[in-house]
Amino acid sequence: MTQFVPQLTNLFATMILMLSFAMISQRRIVSLINLFTLQGAALVAASVLVGYATHQPDLYVSAGLTLVLKVVLIPWLLHRVIRRLNVRWDVETLINIPTTMLVGIGLVIFSFSLALPISRLSTSMASGSLGIALACVLLSFMMMITRSKAVPQVIGFLSMENGLIFAATAVTNGMPMIVEIGIALDVLVGVLILGVFMFQIREQFDSLDIHNLETLKED
């Protein structure tokens, strides 16, 4: 069993990256949330595996936090929000998928070349994971830039957090517990605030299109 653990970890790392690609090319909001849930699940699996391989019980706690937050609580909240706002079947038409994918591939190459001199120093078993984590962060960043609706922007933000947690887990075998709890708390509160904002934006503008939020500009 043990000899398969690094392979399995790499598999889940790759899944996290593939899911990031799936998310930047997904137009339907409800599918986007499902993809985000899957990414959270892959992150949980990777954390548990790294914890098992390195005998670090802290990582099980961290995996548990991710499970509760990113797989159960936040997707449930997001589903609730889109049902209440009635944007469940909304489709975003503006993104150009082939170009986005090409730029995404460029970002992955950039991340790996940036991480290359460092990941060979990594003590952790998954040596490619730093590049993958950085690529996830940049892909989510791109998603936030290209999307014009509020919910996909928030999911981009959360997926960026996933990439960061994966970096902390796979590259350094987990941050100190107190920091992990603090991060989880910040993310949860952040999502709650953004959720409330979405209702208020809708009330003010009758739509969740971020293009409405472009009136504050320099003359």
Next chain:
Amino acid sequence: MQALFFVLGIPLLGSAVLAFTGHRSYARDINVGFSLGTFAAACVLTVQIIAHGPRFAWGQLFFIDPLNMFLVTLTTFVGLTTAIFSRPYMRVEQDHGKMTPPRMRLYHSMYQLFSFTMLLALTTNNMGILWVAMEAATLTTVLLVSVYRTAASLEAAWKYFILCGVGIAQALFGTVLLYMAAEKVLGAEGGTLLWTHLEAVKAQLDPDIVMLAFAFLFIGYGTKIGLVPLHNWLPDAHAEGPTPVSAVLSGLLLNVALYAVLRCKVLADGALHSLLASQLMMGFGLLSVVVAAFFLSRQKDVKRMFAYSSIEHMGLISFAFGMGGPIANFAGLLHMTVHSLTKSAIFFTVGHATQKAGTQVMSEIRGLIKVNPAVGWGMILGVMAILGMPPFGVFASEFLILTTAMREQPWATPFLFLALGVAFASVLVRVLPMVFGETSLKPLAHPPALVPVFVHLGLALMLGLYIPHYLNVWYVQAARMLGG
């Protein structure tokens, strides 16, 4: 370390109490009371640190040294004066119907929680907790900026959240990388992310990792300082939130973000054996000074104009720390102090002026000195101080920064002079008619709180003429620690 417990505990308790009582008429006084308590605790802590020197608290989780001690005192002090200013200001806002009871509760509770997050960020020794506290400070201020629930304030708050959320996520990546570098030297013990431990072994940290880590940390916390080109959120957040929030954003939060960068810079300088950190800070600092000065000249909204002025000053401070060396670091620390005092004083007067005129458009605010002479005088003196007129403290620090720049970075001096000149002319041209023009407006219904304004300006004046001995010692010690 009882005092530190109270410094952190009082605002936290205040936030909980005001979450239930924040809408009552006496809540404004409770808010001042809690801020006063925090300030008193900070004063006791200050006295202890003067007597016994730098020290740890609760294991090594918290660390007080000259660098964060003066910022803690400054933060609690400006927190107190802003709470005093907010009493009449928020009363008028309630009369105008802009603040409902639930919003008042949110406002008061978040005000105290915001103080807590800043103080936590300043006193913690753990780079991870520093990140958590900075993110929490973003969350509380997002709620404060959006408190009016208008279309514009929602837009400002959304932009603020997304931009700073992304920025601060980069800082988390930087923290993870820093942890990775530290783990190789210190092992995966609980103390690996403690700044004092990192500082002790900074020369052994792997330069490749630290370089990447510092780049991410600088982008992340730099977004919160408002450095160009990541400054877009700052003018919106300042202009659309309540004025007391603009005052604490400019006066305090930007300082705390800069403090985070400084802590990282000390580590990076020790590990890198190169000038990368200094060059990044100088480059982006100078860019911010120049770009902000030119944007300043195009503003119509008074709070936006002073927000750009904050970007300009933060750029100048970053530039000073980038140059490094005892004099530039000293000047940077002094500038942080006087900018915070002066800019919050200006926002206090701007708050009263905009309430009186019912608008933030500068061409419609006129004749302050005729109707409310004290507000008018406060504004004109504050503006003189922030523009670097002697004998105010900003003059002293800008003089030190410019003379050091002439000696060590002569190429940058023309840009600095040009930017400061543009800022001077464009601010003065807009402020003079606001203060001296003709008006037919009535005075405010509730007497404005002007004591904070003149106390701040008095302190800024004092720092221009004479720096108390212990403060001088702190500045010198902190400047030496920042090295360069």
